Amino acid sequence: MTDDVSLATVATKAGVSVSTVSRIVNGQTHRASVATVARVREAIAAVGYRPNPVGRALKRGQSQLVAMIAANLDNPAMATIASSTEAALRQAGYVMVLCDTHDQPELQDEYLAAMRAQLVSGYVLVAAVPSPGLDELSTSGAPAVFVNRRNPHGAGPFVGIDDRAAGAAVADHFVGLGRQxxxxxxxxxxxxxxxxRVAGFLARLQARGVAEAAIIREGGDGRSHLEIGYDAAARVFARSERPDALLCVSDQIAYGVNRSARERGLSIPADCDLVSIDGTPLNRWVAPWLRSIEIPYAVYGAEIVAGLQLLWQGEAFGERLLPYRFD
Known part of the structure; x- marks a missing residue:
């Protein structure tokens, strides 16, 4: 049975026009009386009408689908964001499609093209990377919220934390401990x-009187933050004067640093304090030695969906900086 026939069946049963049934089915009840709405809903139940989501999507030019495109779901932080967003979208009546780009711009663009073909209602870009397809999306006006990383192609709605302030908080912590x-x-x-995070950390250390030359800075290479931490730590711990405190800009970088330290016979935190920025619940189980700035990823979903709803209504949504915890 087609969508039009089903609407006509309901209309005949309720004694109203097909357009009236269509409006009520799509949630536009303000133009009908309470009695009419009730009669149409009774008719829907009586004839067993079920809306055709594909047909409705084609008519509106969008579906009830929302695409989340994440950089690396191996990262527990991103998995937590995905879980909280899926729950918030489901509560709002939407279905989330989850795509993992593995931080590859070409794969990100493939997913963006596929989601456009599915007529998705909006996009959630978690740690997006620069790519031609993302640039096109950014200029198209499509509802999109960027999470953790800001839009690499310019301004855009953003949900995250004040990363500079988080880095500065770790600097204050190290200075307070008397780390040299x-x-x-x-x-x-x-x-x-x-x-x-790095900029906030360095600026605060220097503001607190730590000489720039005394601050150890080391970048790492690798496809994952685990590899990046391990790679950078090999050079850090090979120095004649090893650091007595390290900021790791993510939990997984800290895991890699700790692995490198243990291989050299060092103990964390006895030989070097580590502080990461993420603080996922997994740390309590696998990294009790790690102190973290805890980002409230579990509540990101509600903020992301609130931002999308503003965009769907044609309203502005700039950024939402959420509070972090560092006890």
């Missing part, structure tokens, strides 16, 4: 988030 050789480990090919 603080350092920071980060990806050589960083993002807006990692760059801001």
């Amino acid at each position: 050789r603080p350092g920071v480990v980060f990806p050589r090919l960083g993002s807006s988030a990692t760059r801001d």
